[in-house]
Amino acid sequence: MSQKNYNIGFIGGGAMAEALMAGFIKAGLVTPEKLIVSDVNEHRINHLQEKFEIQITHDNTAVVEGADIIVLAVKPFVLGNVLENVGGKIRQEQIVISIAAGISTLYIEKLLMDGVPVVRVMPNTPALVGEGATAVCCGKWAGEKHRELALELFGAVGRAVPVSENLMDAVTGLSGSGPAYMYVIAEALSDAGVRMGLPRDKAQTLAAQTMLGAAKMILETNRHPGMLKDMVTTPAGTAIEGLLALEEGGLRIALGRAVERACQRSRQLSGQDKR
Ligand SMILES: NC(=O)C1=CN([C@@H]2O[C@H](COP(=O)(O)OP(=O)(O)OC[C@H]3O[C@@H](n4cnc5c(N)ncnc54)[C@H](OP(=O)(O)O)[C@@H]3O)[C@@H](O)[C@H]2O)C=CC1
């Protein structure tokens, strides 16, 4: 069944919810009148209403009652409270999609009635421009059709892959948090261009387009990044000099640590009781 027929409700209208709403509307998955968002923050819901002309409310119950797909998009530490209040009202024919970092499907299921399907996903903010990266896993009441629905939904705003739940913290460290690392790299590259004399706007365009182009090369040629790197490095040329400097600076170690630390933080966020 196409997800175009569904009413989609968000509990929590923050940065990630906004990116997803924008992406879903842009992809034609949902029309604004079929979207509803609840948030405790007056400023946020007014902003979302003005931007998308969607339904807004302060009342999480209104989302739970009106939506076929309920996206849990609050911070991990408030999710328990939210579900203690409204979880019991969610019905088996609905589907719960949680985007909360670190929170297991088991923890969510304990706050819902038996039989309510729960899908846990880890998206990222480039969903806003249709280039999100999302991993999807299912709880015990969610079947293949729920997994397919989530893959279709998030696949429409980028690429979506199924993973087993024990890998979700790793996904959170890599692609969930990854846009932040990429922005730092883009900023550093732009700064480096400015240092070598380029105007800021041109340096930023060249840096971002280089990242986009390199990413597309990996995805569209399906070749190993090392092989693509070799295509850039002329013997005794410029790129091999730049690569030496990156190794001196420990870029690979820094990225390895970044993913490791974010993954560990995702595990911590849940706490033992939420796993
Ligand atoms: N940002 C990202 O790149 C990604 C985030 N995520 C996950 O998405 C979730 C949301 O993150 P993000 O959008 O960054 O966070 P935000 O803080 O931007 O958004 C959360 C929103 O929920 C509101 N809120 C707080 N309590 C309630 C409540 N009881 N009922 C309804 N709304 C409430 C908050 O209001 P107030 O600020 O006033 O408290 C805020 O507007 C998190 O669980 C995070 O782990 C997943 C992938 C990527």
Ligand SMILES: O=C(O)[C@@H]1CCC=N1
């Ligand atoms: O920083 C965070 O906790 C969220 C989850 C993944 C990306 N941002």
